[in-house]
Amino acid sequence: MAKEAVLIFKTGKLEKKVGNSWHELKVKDVVTNNSTVRTKAKSMAIFELPGIAKIKLRANSVLVLQNLEKGNVFIELKDGGIFSKVVKQAPNSFKIKASSVVAGVRGTDFFTSYGQGADVWLCVNEGKVAIESLKTKKDIEVKAGEGVIMPDGAKLTKPKPFAWTKNLNWNMDPEKGEVKDETNLNSAYKDLLDQDYD
Amino acid sequence: MIKRIFFAYLLGGVYAIYANHMPPSFSGQTEFNATVRAFYLHKRFDHNVTYSQSTIDNEQPSETGSNRSEKHLRIGTYYRAFKYLKLGAFYDLQNSMLHQNDWIRSNGNYFWQDTSKRFEHVFIADVTPRYQLSFLPGRNWVLELKNRFLYNTYNQQSTYRVRPGLMYVFMSGLDPILTVFTRVELYIPINYGSSTIYESWYYLGFLYNINSVIQIGLNFAKKYVNWGASDNFKFWHPTEDYNLTNDATTLGLMIIFRLQNI
Numbered sequence: 001m002a003k004e005a006v007l008i009f010k011t012g013k014l015e016k017k018v019g020n021s022w023h024e025l026k027v028k029d030v031v032t033n034n035s036t037v038r039t040k041a042k043s044m045a046i047f048e049l050p051g052i053a054k055i056k057l058r059a060n061s062v063l064v065l066q067n068l069e070k071g072n073v074f075i076e077l078k079d080g081g082i083f084s085k086v087v088k089q090a091p092n093s094f095k096i097k098a099s100s101v102v103a104g105v106r107g108t109d110f111f112t113s114y115g116q117g118a119d120v121w122l123c124v125n126e127g128k129v130a131i132e133s134l135k136t137k138k139d140i141e142v143k144a145g146e147g148v149i150m151p152d153g154a155k156l157t158k159p160k161p162f163a164w165t166k167n168l169n170w171n172m173d174p175e176k177g178e179v180k181d182e183t184n185l186n187s188a189y190k191d192l193l194d195q196d197y198d
Numbered sequence: 199m200i201k202r203i204f205f206a207y208l209l210g211g212v213y214a215i216y217a218n219h220m221p222p223s224f225s226g227q228t229e230f231n232a233t234v235r236a237f238y239l240h241k242r243f244d245h246n247v248t249y250s251q252s253t254i255d256n257e258q259p260s261e262t263g264s265n266r267s268e269k270h271l272r273i274g275t276y277y278r279a280f281k282y283l284k285l286g287a288f289y290d291l292q293n294s295m296l297h298q299n300d301w302i303r304s305n306g307n308y309f310w311q312d313t314s315k316r317f318e319h320v321f322i323a324d325v326t327p328r329y330q331l332s333f334l335p336g337r338n339w340v341l342e343l344k345n346r347f348l349y350n351t352y353n354q355q356s357t358y359r360v361r362p363g364l365m366y367v368f369m370s371g372l373d374p375i376l377t378v379f380t381r382v383e384l385y386i387p388i389n390y391g392s393s394t395i396y397e398s399w400y401y402l403g404f405l406y407n408i409n410s411v412i413q414i415g416l417n418f419a420k421k422y423v424n425w426g427a428s429d430n431f432k433f434w435h436p437t438e439d440y441n442l443t444n445d446a447t448t449l450g451l452m453i454i455f456r457l458q459n460i
Binding site for chain 2: 149152157188192193198
């Protein structure tokens with residue numbers, strides 16, 4: 001399969017970095033290895049890696065597509081959040097890095113995002129994801145319906161269901177309905193200002 | 199000569215009656231407080247009920263001669279008007295409270311009267327802005343400035359209480375496990391008292407989350423109370439005045455129950 005990703009859907013503004021400047025992409029444009037793309041506010045985009053996966057970027061996301069070769073896909077999320085729907089394939093042949101966390105997947109459907117500050121979130125819709133913390137060198141497995149968070153560079157929490165993940169829009173097919181996801185990750189956090197003590 | 203001796207004796211007797219007409223000040227006592235509080239969070243409202251009891255070494259001389267046990271039963275609610283602002287309204291039923299006008303004279307003796315059978319009704323309005331200081335290391339710092347306006351129907355006294363406070367919440371993942379706080383509380387009398395600050399408290403406290411519903415806490419406080427001359431004293435001694443400060447250390451135990459239906 002070609003080492004490329006094809007833009008199959010977008011709303012708003014999607015740009016690719018060329019040198020020190022940003023160029024807007026349109027549907028059917030192709031990006032190759034070592035491409036950096038970003039969505040602006042109120043925008044989203046869906047890329048297809050033929051035979052490998054579809055990835056959906058939320059608004060204000062920055063993604064580095066370091067390697068798009070089948071069997072060795074490596075993507076780095078620099079900001080924002082992405083949904084990944086991966087065709088079943090060899091273990092760890094599709095990896096996403098966010099901060100100091102690397103998620104290695106087989107066939108699965110999962111969501112990776114930055115939350116408040118430098119927090120990294122990951123939750124799984126289908127299948128399983130193996131996550132490695134580059135800081136602690138520990139691996140954990142996250143199953144469908146579960147999520148983890150790495151708060152601000154600290155260690156990963158234990159996988160468990162989070163109520164807020166039920167609001168995520170996993171749909172990547174515009175013909176099946178709305179594809180935009182605007183879930184507010186702040187709802188995942190305890191509101192410390194709402195705690196009364198006396 | 200005999201008349202002089204008799205007159206001196208009479209004056210001595212009069213002096214003996216009035217020697218203790220001002221209350222003595224005291225310092226260094228320890229008081230204990232236990233509080234049980236329940237919150238029910240529903241949308242923007244945080245309804246709550248509190249029962250609190252404090253054991254206080256009674257101010258002497260007292261009518262009863264024994265310790266005083268102050269009790270509060272408070273109900274009310276907070277409303278989250280804005281992200282950074284809560285408004286509250288409460289009714290507080292109080293028992294065994296002591297006010298500066300409880301220093302009275304009876305049968306020639308001065309003492310703090312027995313208030314154990316007296317119930318007082320206090321209405322409270324609360325305005326509390328809070329702000330999370332996310333820019334500080336650790337992120338979970340919360341600054342609070344509690345403002346309370348109290349009206350006591352028993353003696354028509356109005357008080358403004360202001361309490362700046364800083365807390366830090368230790369988290370395990372996203373779940374709070376321990377809150378540490380420090381506060382300063384000042385009671386400013388609006389229509390009574392002879393000092394700008396009637397009472398002040400300096401707190402350090404801890405609240406531990408047993409789970410998402412139950413918290414237990416411990417707090418230490420230093421309390422100062424400024425007593426001015428009581429009305430009864432001024433009636434009998436119109437040309438005299440007194441102002442004294444009592445202080446005590448308070449050890450408080452608290453348990454909080456949190457329920458929610460959002």
